[in-house]
Amino acid sequence: MEILVCVKRVPDSAENEIEMNAEGNDIERDDLVFSVNEWDNYAVEEAIQIVDNVGGTVTVVTVGDDESDEVLRREMAMGAAKGILLTDDAFEGSDCKGVATILKGCVDKGNYDLIFTGAQADEGAGAVGGMLAAMMDYPYASLVNKIEAGDGKLTIGREIEGGNQEMNEIDLPCVLSIQTGINEPRYVGIRGIRQVSGVEIPELGAADLGLDAAAVGEAGAKVKKVDYFVPESGDGAEMLEGSNDQIIEKLIEILKANGGLQ
Amino acid sequence: MEHLISPAHSMILGFIPGWLISFLYVVVGVGLFAYIIAKRLAPLVKAAPDNSRFANIPARLKNIAVVWLGQIKQPRYMFAGVLHMMIFFGFLTLALRTCSLVVIGMFPDFALPGLAADQPVGAVYNVLKDYAATIVFFACLVAAIRRGVFKPARYAVPKELGHDHTAEAVFVCCIIMGLMVTESLFEAVLVAAGHDAFLPPLTLAWAFAHLFAGAPHGLLQVLHIVSYYCHDTLFFFFLCFLPMGKHFHVITSLFNVAFMRVQRGNIKPMVYGITAEGLDDLKSFGVKKIEDFTWKHMLDFYTCADCGRCSDQCPANLVGRPLSPRFITIKARDLMFKNYPLRGEMKKSEPLIGSIFTAEEIWSCTTCGACEQECPLGIEYIDKIVDLRRGLVDEGEVPQTLQKPLKALGKRGNPWGKVEKKRADWAKDKEFAAECNVKIVENGDTSDTLYFVDSITSYDDRMINIARCTSKILDTVQEDFCILGKQEKDSGNEVVRFGEEMLFQQLKSENIDAINESGAKKVVTSDPHAYNALKNDYPELELPVEHISEVIVKKVKDGTLKLKSVEDPTKVYTYHDPCYLGRHNGLYEAPRNAMTAIPGLKLVEMEKNRDRALCCSGGGLNLFYEPEENERMAVLRVQMAHDAGANVIVCACPFCMVNMEDAIKVAGLDDQLEAIELTELIEQHMEK
Numbered sequence: 001m002e003i004l005v006c007v008k009r010v011p012d013s014a015e016n017e018i019e020m021n022a023e024g025n026d027i028e029r030d031d032l033v034f035s036v037n038e039w040d041n042y043a044v045e046e047a048i049q050i051v052d053n054v055g056g057t058v059t060v061v062t063v064g065d066d067e068s069d070e071v072l073r074r075e076m077a078m079g080a081a082k083g084i085l086l087t088d089d090a091f092e093g094s095d096c097k098g099v100a101t102i103l104k105g106c107v108d109k110g111n112y113d114l115i116f117t118g119a120q121a122d123e124g125a126g127a128v129g130g131m132l133a134a135m136m137d138y139p140y141a142s143l144v145n146k147i148e149a150g151d152g153k154l155t156i157g158r159e160i161e162g163g164n165q166e167m168n169e170i171d172l173p174c175v176l177s178i179q180t181g182i183n184e185p186r187y188v189g190i191r192g193i194r195q196v197s198g199v200e201i202p203e204l205g206a207a208d209l210g211l212d213a214a215a216v217g218e219a220g221a222k223v224k225k226v227d228y229f230v231p232e233s234g235d236g237a238e239m240l241e242g243s244n245d246q247i248i249e250k251l252i253e254i255l256k257a258n259g260g261l262q
Numbered sequence: 263m264e265h266l267i268s269p270a271h272s273m274i275l276g277f278i279p280g281w282l283i284s285f286l287y288v289v290v291g292v293g294l295f296a297y298i299i300a301k302r303l304a305p306l307v308k309a310a311p312d313n314s315r316f317a318n319i320p321a322r323l324k325n326i327a328v329v330w331l332g333q334i335k336q337p338r339y340m341f342a343g344v345l346h347m348m349i350f351f352g353f354l355t356l357a358l359r360t361c362s363l364v365v366i367g368m369f370p371d372f373a374l375p376g377l378a379a380d381q382p383v384g385a386v387y388n389v390l391k392d393y394a395a396t397i398v399f400f401a402c403l404v405a406a407i408r409r410g411v412f413k414p415a416r417y418a419v420p421k422e423l424g425h426d427h428t429a430e431a432v433f434v435c436c437i438i439m440g441l442m443v444t445e446s447l448f449e450a451v452l453v454a455a456g457h458d459a460f461l462p463p464l465t466l467a468w469a470f471a472h473l474f475a476g477a478p479h480g481l482l483q484v485l486h487i488v489s490y491y492c493h494d495t496l497f498f499f500f501l502c503f504l505p506m507g508k509h510f511h512v513i514t515s516l517f518n519v520a521f522m523r524v525q526r527g528n529i530k531p532m533v534y535g536i537t538a539e540g541l542d543d544l545k546s547f548g549v550k551k552i553e554d555f556t557w558k559h560m561l562d563f564y565t566c567a568d569c570g571r572c573s574d575q576c577p578a579n580l581v582g583r584p585l586s587p588r589f590i591t592i593k594a595r596d597l598m599f600k601n602y603p604l605r606g607e608m609k610k611s612e613p614l615i616g617s618i619f620t621a622e623e624i625w626s627c628t629t630c631g632a633c634e635q636e637c638p639l640g641i642e643y644i645d646k647i648v649d650l651r652r653g654l655v656d657e658g659e660v661p662q663t664l665q666k667p668l669k670a671l672g673k674r675g676n677p678w679g680k681v682e683k684k685r686a687d688w689a690k691d692k693e694f695a696a697e698c699n700v701k702i703v704e705n706g707d708t709s710d711t712l713y714f715v716d717s718i719t720s721y722d723d724r725m726i727n728i729a730r731c732t733s734k735i736l737d738t739v740q741e742d743f744c745i746l747g748k749q750e751k752d753s754g755n756e757v758v759r760f761g762e763e764m765l766f767q768q769l770k771s772e773n774i775d776a777i778n779e780s781g782a783k784k785v786v787t788s789d790p791h792a793y794n795a796l797k798n799d800y801p802e803l804e805l806p807v808e809h810i811s812e813v814i815v816k817k818v819k820d821g822t823l824k825l826k827s828v829e830d831p832t833k834v835y836t837y838h839d840p841c842y843l844g845r846h847n848g849l850y851e852a853p854r855n856a857m858t859a860i861p862g863l864k865l866v867e868m869e870k871n872r873d874r875a876l877c878c879s880g881g882g883l884n885l886f887y888e889p890e891e892n893e894r895m896a897v898l899r900v901q902m903a904h905d906a907g908a909n910v911i912v913c914a915c916p917f918c919m920v921n922m923e924d925a926i927k928v929a930g931l932d933d934q935l936e937a938i939e940l941t942e943l944i945e946q947h948m949e950k
Binding site for chain 1: 541542547655656657658659660662665666668669670672673674679680681683762763764765768
């Protein structure tokens with residue numbers, strides 16, 4: 001099975017202290033450390049496990065700049081065989097639809113049976129996977145947390161509201177957005193990354209992908225970010241007082257009143 | 263009275279000369295033994311190299327004298343230890359007698375040079391060996407009863423870990439008793455038959471001689487020959503039986519002790535003799551299959567006597583984690599026996615994790631070193647665990663909870679992913695800075711002494727107080743010092759023990775560069791983990807490294823540091839030895855002396871102290887690991903402090919502090935016990 005996994009380089013929320021920039025329309029990015037989007041990591045691990053079972057290759061692709069090379073190499077150190085970097089000045093400022101258009105250009109150039117994206121990335125829209133599927137006219141499933149490979153189709157599980165599980169059959173080729181928890185991604189150390197440091201990663205621009213530069217990037221973006229702020233904090237916590245038993249009683253009341261206990 | 267015919271001159275079954283039988287015994291016995299040993303050596307030939315074992319000969323000779331011959335570790339378990347020493351010294355004494363007995367079967371008048379009965383040394387030896395045989399006999403009898411009837415819990419084998427070893431232990435005790443009886447009987451009947459020889463009173467031989475005094479000559483003759491060949495049979499059987507199991511140590515212990523670890527605190531390199539550049543070219547990291555172990559580590563597996571002391575002291579085993587060091591060894595030995603059989607083809611190696619070991623077992627170790635401290639045979643565990651972890655890391659099999667701190671260490675140089683520029687924030691707090699101005703290398707400051715703070719003491723809201731107290735102490739004793747600030751990275755003590763070698767190499771080289779560039783001539787630490795890493799795992803760092811307790815003791819002695827009387831005389835203090843100060847670096851007294859330098863301070867010791875101190879579970883990134891366990895080590899530890907009558911437990915390590923402060927709450931001892939760090943205690947009592 002040929003699997004393409006779309007990954008993204010994002011600021012690492014665990015290792016950064018996020019602050020707003022002076023203009024107030026973005027976060028301060030100078031002193032940030034970046035890594036691969038957490039959901040993408042699960043997607044790559046899942047792809048590797050499928051290929052280990054049924055054969056095929058895993059390719060990782062990202063839309064980004066020179067620095068995005070590091071996340072491709074990290075995922076290749078995990079076990080992805082190939083990496084593709086989609087980079088062009090014209091891509092800058094793309095909205096979700098723009099990114100999906102660029103990825104479609106890449107999918108068209110390959111022969112993939114299965115395409116993964118993470119369920120969402122740093123911007124939280126979770127839209128690229130669905131858009132890509134629509135553009136390709138492929139079936140799509142989101143928030144996938146279980147995959148069994150079959151002949152010409154997959155059996156997939158989706159996590160739905162209230163912790164319930166849904167099972168579906170989906171025809172190949174298809175696009176799936178992968179939820180965390182689907183597996184336990186393997187560890188990648190410095191050594192693994194060094195071992196793939198010499199592997200060549202092809203870089204493709206708008207022309208290589210046969211894209212109209214006006215359809216992507218800032219020029220093609222129909223969604224623009226206009227503001228970015230940290231919400232004001234609320235009134236703070238309510239401290240329950242009294243003896244342990246009284247506190248427990250009050251807590252149960254509050255939980256019941258708010259639907260936390262039935 | 264007519265003398266008995268010796269085995270050599272006798273005719274076995276009436277027509278085979280005894281000397282020929284004796285000769286065949288030697289040929290077959292020695293031949294079989296040589297064959298078995300050659301087979302046992304086969305895996306060692308395929309093992310990873312380790313030339314460090316041939317260096318530092320004086321220390322190795324000392325270990326032979328003290329650990330092997332001196333049996334120094336044995337009395338740590340008094341009853342079993344003394345029994346063992348009786349058998350050990352008895353065996354050493356009887357070795358000469360056994361050699362001559364084998365020859366006597368062919369040449370009846372043979373005696374080793376100087377040891378003939380009519381020579382003074384020989385006469386003394388004959389007395390000694392008769393007592394030795396008697397002592398060994400009774401020691402084995404007691405040992406057999408102890409193992410077979412009383413069955414101490416230490417030797418139990420959990421069902422999932424294979425069969426019980428009691429039968430083998432009792433069987434071997436019986437063989438040894440048989441050897442002693444036949445040896446004594448062989449000699450005793452000579453005397454009973456009128457041979458002129460002195461039998462020391464109250465020995466087995468003396469008792470047999472009395473028993474058979476006046477017995478018919480024919481019976482004595484039969485007993486003489488039968489006891490000889492029984493002894494010969496038992497001896498060669500025993501010799502060839504030794505390499506089949508836990509009694510292999512009778513043969514291997516001398517070598518294992520000679521090659522045991524002589525340096526403390528450090529972790530073995532990925533491969534002995536490898537350079538940093540060479541690491542990149544290695545195909546595989548760590549131990550994945552049995553042949554990836556070094557030959558010494560294989561010798562360890564052979565040498566284990568299954569005494570169970572390691573697991574009895576292991577804190578992971580104590581709290582019910584899935585690790586028992588004893589079975590790390592036993593399972594590996596069983597595998598070596600299976601894969602390298604005495605007869606038939608060698609078997610292909612399977613990955614160790616998933617076959618004989620589990621990943622959880624390997625991650626459960628805190629690297630506290632209690633097992634190695636206890637082993638009477640110099641068997642190592644930490645290096646093996648680290649090698650197995652290196653293999654797991656290389657395969658990407660790292661528990662999810664540990665991946666985050668590792669990634670953060672790689673990106674930010676500390677396991678919490680805090681930003682580098684805030685590493686010295688503890689020193690910049692206005693109130694503290696007014697009291698104590700800490701120089702920071704990143705600001706262009708220099709000084710002869712560098713205080714290496716390390717991650718937890720730099721960033722943890724609670725532990726930064728240790729950094730502040732340490733600074734105040736250094737300031738008070740007029741030690742001009744600076745810190746590295748954002749140039750400091752985690753010391754990597756936990757990282758190397760976690761098996762992430764490349765990350766450790768990166769942290770180490772960044773730290774060494776920063777320390778060297780700072781121009782410091784000495785490093786002081788307050789964190790035992792940093793102390794250990796800088797001292798033992800940074801061979802390229804040429805500066806002396808001191809723990810703050812050593813500085814305190816020195817400065818109290820020379821009068822620079824004056825301490826006032828203990829603030830609250832109702833407080834009873836106890837000291838918890840951190841593994842990386844105590845066991846790994848032998849610093850037991852300095853922290854205690856620092857405490858007792860406070861006039862009026864009452865110090866009591868816990869049941870487990872100094873080299874038997876119980877680990878708090880903070881080592882080897884265990885602060886971030888969620889193991890399966892029934893209870894927490896630190897909870898047991900604070901209960902021990904409480905039982906000792908203490909109401910203050912003094913730690914000299916930030917990791918211990920985290921665990922003890924937590925454990926006091928978990929154990930519900932909030933009102934009865936408090937934890938304080940050594941530098942905090944000293945700072946409270948400083949005359950400023």
